[in-house]
Amino acid sequence: MNKYVRRALIAAVWIGLWQGLMLMVGLPKLLPGPADTLRAWIALAGTGEFWLSVGMTLLRVAAGYLCAVAAGILLSVLCWRFRTAEEFLSPIRSVIRATPVASIIILVYLWIAKGRVPVFISFLMVLPIVWTGVQEALAGVDSQLREMCRAYRFTKKQTARYLYLPAVRPALIAACVNGLGFAWKSGIAAEVIATPDLSVGKYLNDAKVYLEAADLFAWTLTVVLLSMALEKTLKAVMRRKGEKP
Amino acid sequence: MIRVEDVSFSYPGKPVFSHLDLTLPDAGIAALMAPSGYGKTTLLRLLAGLEAPASGRITGLENRKTAFLFQEDRLLPWLTAEKNIALVSDAERAAYWLEKMEIDGGQYPRAMSGGMQRRVALARAMAFGGDVLLLDEPFKGLDEALRDRIAGRIRDVFPLTVLAVHDPEEAALMGAQILRLDAGRNG
Numbered sequence: 001m002n003k004y005v006r007r008a009l010i011a012a013v014w015i016g017l018w019q020g021l022m023l024m025v026g027l028p029k030l031l032p033g034p035a036d037t038l039r040a041w042i043a044l045a046g047t048g049e050f051w052l053s054v055g056m057t058l059l060r061v062a063a064g065y066l067c068a069v070a071a072g073i074l075l076s077v078l079c080w081r082f083r084t085a086e087e088f089l090s091p092i093r094s095v096i097r098a099t100p101v102a103s104i105i106i107l108v109y110l111w112i113a114k115g116r117v118p119v120f121i122s123f124l125m126v127l128p129i130v131w132t133g134v135q136e137a138l139a140g141v142d143s144q145l146r147e148m149c150r151a152y153r154f155t156k157k158q159t160a161r162y163l164y165l166p167a168v169r170p171a172l173i174a175a176c177v178n179g180l181g182f183a184w185k186s187g188i189a190a191e192v193i194a195t196p197d198l199s200v201g202k203y204l205n206d207a208k209v210y211l212e213a214a215d216l217f218a219w220t221l222t223v224v225l226l227s228m229a230l231e232k233t234l235k236a237v238m239r240r241k242g243e244k245p
Numbered sequence: 246m247i248r249v250e251d252v253s254f255s256y257p258g259k260p261v262f263s264h265l266d267l268t269l270p271d272a273g274i275a276a277l278m279a280p281s282g283y284g285k286t287t288l289l290r291l292l293a294g295l296e297a298p299a300s301g302r303i304t305g306l307e308n309r310k311t312a313f314l315f316q317e318d319r320l321l322p323w324l325t326a327e328k329n330i331a332l333v334s335d336a337e338r339a340a341y342w343l344e345k346m347e348i349d350g351g352q353y354p355r356a357m358s359g360g361m362q363r364r365v366a367l368a369r370a371m372a373f374g375g376d377v378l379l380l381d382e383p384f385k386g387l388d389e390a391l392r393d394r395i396a397g398r399i400r401d402v403f404p405l406t407v408l409a410v411h412d413p414e415e416a417a418l419m420g421a422q423i424l425r426l427d428a429g430r431n432g
Contacts, residue, residue: 148319151293151311152333152373162332166323 032214040214041221049198054222057118057200058230061187064122068183069176071123072130079131080138093128101125105190114194118201121190126179130172137171138164173238180234184227246271247292247405252301254287261287264301267424271305274406276416279426285409286316288426289379292407310375312403316382318366320354326365327351334372342368345398347391359386364395371399378403384415393418 015034022033032040044050079086096104104124108117141164149159191201200219207216247269254262261284269275269292277285290296291303293313320329327350330339343350346364354362363386370378383399384392396418400406410416416423 144315144317144319145321147295148315151295151313151315152369154332158332162321162324166321 028213029211030213032217036214037217037221040212041218044203044215044218044222050203053198053200053203054226056196056198057188057191058226060115060118060191060196060199061122061183064119064124064187065126065180065183067119068123068126068179069130072127072175073134073172075127075131076134076138080135093131096124097128101186101189102193105186105193108190109194115196117194118187118190118196118199122183122187125182125186129179129182130175133171133175134168137168141167177231177234180230181227184223184230188223247303247305249288249291249303250301252291252298252303254284254291254296254298256287262298267426269305269407269424270405270422272404274400274408274419274421276419276421276423277407277409277426278411278413278416278423281411283426285411285426286381289313289381289407289409292377293379306377309377311377311379312370312373312375314367314370314378314380314383316385318354318362320362320365320369322354325351325353326357326361326368329354329365330369330372333369334374338372338374339368342372345371346395360388360391363387364391367395367399371402374403376404378406380406380408382410383408384410384412 019033019035022028022031025031028036075089079089101121105117105121108120112120145163145167146159149163154162188201188204191199192205193201195202195205200223204216204219204223207213207219249265249267249269252262252265253260254265265284265288267288277288279285287296291298292306293311294306295313320326321332324332326348327336327339327343330342330350339350343365346368348361348364348368352361354365357365363383367380367383370380378399380399384395387395392415396415400419406419406421408416408419408421413423
């Protein structure tokens, strides 16, 4: 069977189950079916505000994500290279990882403008993923190859380019792919709490407040589709650059 | 002359040399021979400057460029054979030594047999050039016919070649002066 037909059939089964569940519950105001959700989505997508909100949310998440990747790489090199830096900075990483994201969002909401909260939260959630992944990869670089570079008088630039970068690349890519999902989910969660203007999170929150379950489902569908599109785009970009995502 | 004078060396919990004295010729080919565990590899590492003696000294190698063939091939797995070699020399020398070693330079190490990887590592050491060539088990994984051909091609390239081998036939093949490491070991 053609893979597209198979996928379409699987999707049809899940949509059928959703419809069946909706009919069983019998409360479309609380659990809308696929048709109601699609109608709500089409109505939303017909407005300029929808696309502007999606664009702004993407922009916020992307800003936080890209800053986190850059900072994560920088911190990983710093902590790998200097023991003092590792001792000084690693507690921050542990605190970020251990603190529930909702607590951080609420705290940050008190400190900075609400439009920046999702940027900061996406940044904070991705930072330890990249930081840890790259630092572990740096520490795991084959010591025999390091010695070979020394014996053959590689310059620092050559060692970085031909030994460390290729050795660290798979871990960096894995961290980037994993981090993207975290950035997206935490960014939206931050928007739901901070409700900045023109944001997917604000509309999700509004739908909850006004008990518009169909809108809530439509926005959630948007979030899921965008997340999948982002991941596929990232993987496609990496494939084009010859990397294995 | 290269002199190893009263050199002691240990790895953590494992003494290797205690007050070792040895003289290597200034030019030519010398083969370090000893049973396994007597420190042939360690001595090559000391000569290459990759380890420092705990006491004693090594003289005669100052300001001399050393090419080292490790016991392991240590090729960068993400580079082709040609790039592994060109990285320590240039494209022309890489092509020359690849031909001498009968290797297709476009292959990646993971696609090569152990013997082929060994020859790439050997080609890299040869292409690196210098005054002293240190070879640790250079013919590991090579069949006899290939070993004989390769030995003939690497024999007289460097002013001084020091190899660590366990097979006297390989030393003879290189026309090497044999230095018994166990004879110079004290304590």
